[in-house]
Amino acid sequence: MNQRIQGLGNRLAEVSRRDFIKWCSAAAVYLGLPAGMGEKIAEAATAPQRPPVLWLSAQECTGCGETLLRANHPTLETLILDVISLEYYETLNTGAGHQAEEARVEAMKKYEGQYILVVDGSIPVKDDGIYCKIGGKTALSLLEEMGSKAFATIAIGSCSSWGGVPSADPNPTGATPVHQIFKDKGIKTPVVNIPGCPPNPYNFLGTVLYFLTLKKLPELDAELRPKFAYGRLIHENCERRPHFDAGRFAKQFGDEGHRQGHCLYMLGCKGPETFNNCPAILFNDVGSGAWPVGTGHPCFGCSEKGVGFHAPLHSPARPIYVTPPTLYASVFPEQGKGASGTAAALAAGIAGAVIGAGAAMAKNLGKSSEDGGEEK
Amino acid sequence: MDLKRRDFLKMAAGSGALLAAGSHPALAAPRKELPPNAVGILYDATLCIGCQSCMVNCKTFNSVEGGALYPQKEGIPYEFPRPDQRFWDRPVDLSSNTLNVIKAFKTGTGVNKDSETDGYSFVKRHCMHCIDPACVSACPVSALKKHPDTGVVTYSKDACIGCRYCQIACPYNIPKFEWDEALPQIRKCQLCNHRYAEGKYAACCEFCPTGASIFGKVTDLQAEAKRRLSLKEGTYQAYPLQTVDSKHTIPTRVARYLDHVYGLAEGGGTQYLLMSGVPFSSLGLPDLPEEAAAAVSEGIQHTLYKGMIAPAVLLAGLVFSAYRSTKNGDE
Amino acid sequence: MSHHETKAIGGRLLTTTFMAAVALLIVMAVLLAKRFGMGLGAVTNMNDGYAWGLWIAYDVLVGTAFACGGFAMALLVYIFNKGQYHPLVRPAILTSVFGYTLAGVSIFFDIGRYWQFYNIVLPWHINFNSVMAEVALCILAYVVVLWIEFTPALAEGLGQKDTAGKLNKVMFFFIGLGVLLPTMHQSSLGTLMVIAGPKLSPLWQTNLLPVLFLISAITMGYSIVVFESLLGSSAFKRPLETKMLEKLSGVIPWLLIVYLVVRFGEILMNGKLGYVFSFDLKGNMFLLENLLYIVPAVLLFPKEKRSNPGTLFLAAFLILIAGSMYRFDTYLVGFDPGPGWRYFPSASEILITLGVISVEVIGYLIFVKKFPVLPKLGHA
Known part of the structure; x- marks a missing residue:
């Protein structure tokens, strides 16, 4: 084992400083930070005092852990x-066993208020949370214990972010997301949600790097998701969007439209109601063939509360627009031309002339009758 | 004053009778019935996602021979063509280049779909194919006709004289005129009637991805609309796609409907029916009386000119009077 | 048709008025070339909401109403057998000929597919439900009838006394027709807007539109006779025909009263008073329009006032404005295709209408100077 770690260390040492700064700069760009922040990320990532992290797994499938293995920059081992x-x-x-649990308690004591808690899996609350136990303790009590002493909590995956698979109807275990439990128990530790089933590893890594660098959490939306990753709908950046705009849809799997790579909306694609950056950063650094829509399957909204595992797989999405874009025709558009200066002047001139001439004429004729200018 | 005052007093009294006659409902022509095989469209705004697929495909499939946008100088008539790049299109309303348009209504922050408060809704506007169409009644040369079987309101440029009375008459402002053409014509949706022969139907329905627009017999559409109103809000129900009798259905969440189907009664009824979650007036659909304006207008005309009897009698009287007075004058 | 003698008044043709009219005619010709070459959108502000603009409202509606002198006088002279007004008939027919012919011609500027206009007379094309079909056919027929009615004057002017005499023998039929046709289409010009339904403001939309249009057309017919006689006498330095006009204008206030009773009766009966006093553009235009009807009715009601040519002229003038306003209001101001639509005639549109009027002026000047239209002086 020691040898393996040594070998890993040597491999890491082979990474030149230049390459290292390069991925730090790439990370900065990805996080939407100024380019100069690459240096700062590098500094933070190589600081002698590395931040302690405790990872709690509840009702989960380890898919979130697996997803991190697919990251290349940085790799999981880095x-x-x-x-x-x-x-x-x-x-x-x-x-394992008591040894591991002791290490957990020790770490919590040593780094109280400084460690980052990562949670994957939802927390069952029904029947006092007996459906998930670690070392004889329920996940619920463990979360309470670990969460209250953490500096911040990252809920990775849809299960810990909003319930995920275990929360699907009829939700037999009372699967509950982390932030909800914190709210119910009055725990003030901030929570960042990284939903997805599994989430893109870079959304997690990006959040961690952001925290290391700036010593604060990234900007979050109302669902506590970092905006840099979940700020836009999948639909907005989808590679098949032009087909949607042009009214070209795959109607059945394997039909002409499907083979042509047309929009998958009619097959139930949930891209229009799912906030995620899948089409922008893709998966596994191997191009677009590795994300659902790229493979020809509609997005099923894995990261979106109330969509993934809740809405029927092939039912049409209900697109979310914050407001309809202005490019839609309004119900009552302004049309036609009003009076131009020339036309108004012309019309007024004519009206004036007619009224003036009429009045003058009437006056003259009135006078002529007084003068006795009568008919023969 | 040579005319007897008494005559004028009679006239004044007569004007009272006129008033009564003019306001009498019996003046209107009888209400028209739906043609036997009337076809139409049911549009459900709660299903519409504003993808504008119908608009794109309307232009594409009507620019072919026989289509309502055919012929054009070059290809598909885009609203703001650029000589180098005839690609993007952004119609602000229906026009002679756009026979079908998706419009957006929004109030307040415009966040909630199909909601009157801080909400938005889409609406698809095109010809309503009225049961008693004002344009058909108005057209002096029968360029606009209602098909006796399908009830589709069609246009023939070979008959049209370009008087634009149809535009004045239509309560929905549907017929559009080619203002920038030296040899213009009227353009309007003809419900893709050129596609029926090959077993196809309205392109806007064929290419609607959500089933917001479905094509079919009007009686079936009316039944489907009523069925939707009876569904429980929030449940997932099977909604047909493309045509009302389609076997292809998709499970869709039932939205909150306004308890009203536009086009069942408005202006004598239409073959294009609309459902929505927001009031139809905010979607630009006028609040019309049940009596078609065409029926009122035709009622007046038919009362005055029935069999041309009244004008013939009047003419006889006038000619006689004129004969008498010119003869007297000659003597 | 020879109660009285008529005579060409002669005199110099190329007056300043005449030349100004010719200038406007040239401007119109240039703008019309643009209209026919590039489409209606190139010169007009008409649009898909306001499909009819100034040309229909003025050239056709007001133009033919101004041209109702012939109709109104024929009604009085031949139908109610008041031969004493005969001297006023021929000049009235002349303006009618011009008014209607030009309205007919200007329709060709306005309609889009003018080269297919003949479809309107092809029985397999005519839609007998269409008010427009009736109006178009009626106006077409009436233009022909008017020219026939005017032919004796033309024939006499060209020295063809025989033709004139022969034509006069069958003239009674055309006179009858010449009363029937305007009765039909002047009322139908009102019915035209019934089908616009709620797009026309309730202040103007009523099933009585045909009645109101007919009565107002007749009042405008008498007014134009009075107006033209006084204007013509003044312009050509001829004595005023006040006596005859005074008697003629006795008809007008009664017609105005009938009109106003029907107009306001309808408003009251259908509970539209709220619209009248809403003090928006439409309400104010309604008030102004009807004020212009009430004032001449009051002016002309006392018999002694009618002997003053100034008052006569003013009343006739106001009635013409009122009738024009009523037509503009019904076709443009009261017409609202829906929120967002705007229309105001473009400068080119106005100039073309001025051109049409100038053609009328030119024609009138040529005809009264070269053909026997106006009563011969010295005749009692």
């Missing part, structure tokens, strides 16, 4: 060996 100090994560713990 993250956990160089960037953070992963104190506790059941999937990667070297120890």
Whole structure:
């Protein structure tokens, strides 16, 4: 084992400083930070005091952990060996059982108020949360314990962000997201949600790097998701959007439109109601063939509360527009031309002339009759 | 004053009778019935996502021979063509280049779909194919006709003289004139009647991805509209796609409907029916009386000119009077 | 048709008025070339909401109403057998000929597919439900009838006394027709707007539109006779025909009263008073329009006032303005295709209308100077 770690260390050492700064700069761009921030990210990522991280797994499938293995910049090993100090994560713990639990308690004591808590999986609350236990403790009590002492909490995956698969009707375990439990228990620790099933690893890594660099959490939306990742609908950046705009739809799997790569809306694509950056950063750094829409399957809205695992798979999406874009015709558009200066002047001139001439004429004729200018 | 005052007093009294006659409802022609195989469209604004697929495909499929936009100088008539790039289109309303338009209504922050408060809704506007169309009644040369079987209101440029009375008459401002053409014509939706022979139907329905527009027999559409009004809000129900009798249905969440189907009664009824979550007046659909304006107008004309009897009698009287007075004058 | 003698008044043709009219005619010709070359949108402000503009409202509606002198006088002279007004008939017919012919011609400027206009007379094309079909056919027929009625004057002017005499023998038929046709189409010009339904403001929209249009056309017919006689006498330095005009104008106030009773009766009966006093553009235009009807009715009602040519002229003038306003209001001001639509005639549109009027002026000047239209002086 030692040898393996040594080998890993050597491999990492082969990464030149230039390359390292390069990925830091790329990360800065990805996070929407100024280019100069790349240096700062590099500094933060190489600081001797790495931030401690505790990872709690509740009702989950480890898909969120798996997704991190697919990251290349930084890779998972860079993250956990160089960037953070992963104190506790059941999937990667070297120890097990009481040993592991002791390490968790020790770390919590040592880094109280400083560690970052990552949670994957939803928390069952029904029947006092007996449906998920670790070391004899319910996930609910563990979250309460660990969450109250954390500096910040990152809820990774749809389950911990809004319930995910376990919360699908009829939600037998009472699966509840982290932020909801914090709210119910009065825990003030800030929560960042990184929904997705699984989420894109870079949305998680980006959040961590942002925190390391700026010592604060990125800007969040109303659903507590970082705006840099969840600010736009999938539909807005979708590679198939031009087909949607041109009214070209795949109507059935395998039909002409489907083979032509037309829009998948009619097959139930949830892109128009799902906030995520899938079409922008794609998956696994292998091009567009690796994300659902790219493979020819409609987006099913895995990261969106009330859509993934809730709406029927092939029912049409209800598009979300904050407001309809202004390019739509309004119901009562302004049309036609009003009076131009010339036309108004002309009309007024004619009206004036007619009235003036009429009045003058009437006056003259009136006079002529007084003068006795009568008919023969 | 040589005319007897008494005559004029009689006239004044007669004007009272005129008033009574003019306001009498019996003056209107009888209400017209739906043609036997009337076809039409049901548009459900709560299903519409504003993708404008119908607009694009309306232009595409009406620019072919026989279509309502055919012939054109070059290809598809875009609203703001640029000589180098005939691609983008942004109609502000219906026009002689756009026979079908998706419009957006929004109030307040415009966030909630199909809501009157801080909401928005789309609406698809094109010819309503009235049961008693004002344009058909108005057209002096029968360029606009209502098909006796399908009830589709069609236009023939070979008959049209370009008087634009149809534009004045139509309560929905549907017929559009080519103002910038030296040899202009009227353009209007003809419900893709050129596609029926090949078993096709309105392009706007065929290419609607959500089933917001469905084509079919008007009686079926009326039944479907009533069925939708009876569905429970929030449940997922099967909605037909493309045509009202389609086997292809999609599960769709039932929205909150306004308890009114536009076109069942308005202006004598239309073959284009609309459903919505917001009042139709805010979608630009006029609040029309049940009696078609065409029926009123025709009622007046038919009362005055029935069999040309009244004018013939009047003419006889006038000619006789004129004969008498010119003869007297000659003597 | 020879109660009295008529005579060409002669005199210099190329007066300042004449030359000004010719200038306007040239402007119109240039603008019309643009209209026929580039389409209606190139010169007019008409649009898909306001499909009819100044040309229909003025050239056709007001133009033919101004040309109702012939109709109104024929009604009085031949139908109610008041031969004493005969001297006023021929000049009235002349303005009618010009008014209607030009209205007919200017329709060709306005309609889009003018080269197919003949469809209106092809029985398999005519739509007998269409008010427009009736109006078009009636006006077409009436223009022909008017020219026939005017032919004796033309024939006499060209020295063809025989033709004139022969034609006069069958003239009674055309006179009858010449009363029937305007009765039909002047009322139908009102019916035209019934089908616009709610697009026309309730202040003007009524099933009585044909009645109101007919009565107001007749009042305008008498007024134009009075107006032209006084204007002509003044312009050509001829003695005023006040006696005859005074008697003639006795008809007018009664007609105005009938009109106003029907107009306001309809408003009251259908509870539209709220619209009248809404003090918006439409309400104010309604008030102004009807004030212009009430004032001449009051002016002309006392018999002694009618002997003053000034008062006569003013009353006739106001009635013409009122009738014009009523037509503009019904076709443009009261017409509202829906929110967002705007219309005001473009300068080119106005200039073309001025051109049409100038043609009328030119024609009138040529005819009264070269043909026997106006009563011969010295005749009692």
